Amino acid sequence: MNIRISDASTRSVGRIGIERVSISLGDGADAFEAVRDLHFAIGPGELVCVLGPSGCGKSTLLGALAGHLPVTGGRLTVDGQTVLGPSPDRGIVFQQHTLFPWKRVRDNVAFGPKMRGVGKSERYHAADELLRLVGLEGFEHFYPSQLSGGMQQRVEIARVLINRPRVLLMDEPFGALDAQTRSMMQEVLLEIWTRIPTTTIFVTHDIEEALFLADRVVVMSARPGRVIEDIRLPFGRPRRAELVTEPDFVRLKRRILDLLKQPDSAKSLARLSPLGIR
Amino acid sequence: MTAARTAGQVPRSRWLVRGLSIVACIVLWQLASAQHLSLGFVTFRNVPPPTEVLQSAIVLLKSPKLLAHVGSSLWRVFAGYGAAVLLGIGFGFAIGRSRAASDLLLPPLELLRPIPAVAWIPLSILIFPSSEMSMIFITFIGALFPIILNTVHGVANIDRRLVASARSLGGTPTAILREIVLPGAAPSIVTGLAIGMGTSWFCLVTAEMISGQFGIGYYTWEAYTLQNYADIIVGMLVIGLLGMGSSWLLTTLGQYLMPWRQPAVAR
Incomplete structure (x- = not known):
């Protein structure tokens, strides 16, 4: 990373x-x-x-x-x-969030690294780092539907940036x-x-x-x-x-x-x- | 959160009314049977009272017959419904994801769909040499269509923005199928499984009444032909309990597999 x-x-x-x-x-x-x-x-x-x-x-x-x-x-x-x-x-963020409703915030952010074959502990570590950066520390285990609109877009940005596009x-x-x-x-x-x-x-x-x-x-x-x-x-x-x-x-x-x-x-x-x- | 909690907690007084309602029904039934109530177009003359039904139920509970009947019914549902689940979800995915599979598989399925599963009974007795197989087949047919159609619906209605996002994040087609399409279609699939479970039991009981040797449907029909009227109602109650148990199993499975669907998980 x-x-x-x-x-x-x-x-x-x-x-x-x-x-x-x-x-x-x-x-x-x-x-x-x-x-x-x-x-x-x-x-x-x-x-x-x-x-x-x-x-x-x-x-x-x-x-x-x-x-x-x-x-x-x-x-x-x-x-x-x-x-x-x-x-x-080339990461894209839409007007309405496209977070995966069945994945917790941390797993949503870690999706990109998972697709690259990065191991679980490493990709969770990277995801937590990004979540801290967007100000969502402590929300790792939430489902997207439990977050407000602004928080959802923060997760969305973190999920894109974790791939360092x-x-x-x-x-x-x-x-x-x-x-x-x-x-x-x-x-x-x-x-x-x-x-x-x-x-x-x-x-x-x-x-x-x-x-x-x-x-x-x-x-x-x-x-x-x-x-x-x-x-x-x-x-x-x-x-x-x-x-x-x-x-x-x-x-x-x-x-x-x-x-x-x-x-x-x-x-x-x-x-x-x-x-x-x- | 607070709204969900108050909605989930029903005050004790309401439970009291609910319980009394059931008791009242049983009391009315007891009275109607004991008095041989006859309203002309409907008569309770041959309806056993709840007390008699209870006695018969205890007798059945103690006899090895119960296990044999329930066991063979459960096996038939397990086999027929199980096959419908595997084939239904498989076909549903193929039809929902691939235009070629949809053109190939959907037309015959659409033609067969309007035929109620029970109408298959005579033909399936002719097709399958063993009555066991024919009953399993009816159970299978009953569950197949709701499962296929709900799977197709779920798979075809995946939010394409989610798929686009997954592709932009590096998802391969296989990964998207596993990580996006399957969980995205899951609620719809589980709905299909629940509807299929209902029709499966319905078809099985009917098939057992016609061609069974064992099974809870056969037991109920046999009670009628042997004029053990209390046993008819015992059979009905067992069928109801089995249906309730299997739908509870599905609901629980659904909640376990789809934790994100639960309203307001603790924050």
Whole structure:
């Protein structure tokens, strides 16, 4: 385990290449283009938030990066290797938790190492370490249904990070939480991200969330999704809750609001998921 | 947690009412039998009173006949139901997971499904030279369909996000089948097992009444033909107890295998 930690922090892993990517969803007459000709790169260790109206294909892009959806044009790469299918190198966190209800918290987190054939005591040790990191010490023996929404997402993050992925893909992971839990989870995420620096793509439609978390915000148009703006944020780290009231923050928020108000992004569409249409 | 506890604890006064309700039923039965109550369309003239039934029950309990009858019934359920469990879960998994298996296996099963298991009795007597085998077959057929259908339902309705997550965490197809699909389908499978257990007993008792030599269904029917009316009710009670015991066994097994399903495990 420890070898992999030092790997991630010293070598620059987690470079994402999105090269003229188009993705179509649906069959036959119902088929449509979810994203068209997306082209941008993400550097190792960057935290990039993707913003866009509902149904613009931001989750679709995430699903393709995770390897759950095929691209219909172009190429997705991580550290130069083309994405061909799901891999523990590319961890994904969904909006609604996907913890295994029949596994206790510790066994959920230890799932990745178990799949790699790591022995029980070693993988439990690693799982407990991750659970401590996400602030869930003492909850190892709970079943997911016994935890609150915020705690479930912490377990989810721990379960992905135990594999020391090259990239972390998050699909509106805090979208289902109440406002207070949500802002707490944003700070928790930033703290974890500082401890285990991992290239992260964070999809959201909450402008404040994106500005609070990201190094860089990519704004997408309505379907078919294209990049309409790519903003590098001037805010330093660590970020504090007061940031959201600073003039620079407010100015950027207004600018993005204007971008998202443009006529072609006005039509609101059904939400897409990283696994396809539903 | 507190809500679950108060829901689980029924006040003593309610238990008193529940107990009295059963006592009242037995008293009414005793009165109706003793008075040879006849309402025209239904008569208690040939119905033995509970006291007589109790005596017959004690006689049966002391005789070696009980063990022989119950033993052969239990064996038939064990064999027929056991085969249905193995085949039903196996077929259910295949149909739920593979399109080819579904196309191959589902059409004949769908055609046979509407036929009540009891309707198989004459044919199965013709097919199987030994009446033992034919009874086991009926028990098997009775349990098979609910088990297959519930397994298919459980396997096919696994949350695909869970499967996607498992793949993203490095799960191989075999591991996903074992770690995700099996436990995910377990509640539905156990439902199928419980329904199958009920129909299994139902079919067995019917089959024993028609072609049995031993067995608790045969005992009950024999009591009727020999006009030992109290024994009919003893037979019915034993059948009820066996059914209750096997469904208790399944519930317990379900709770043991699926601890995560218990509401509010202590925090």
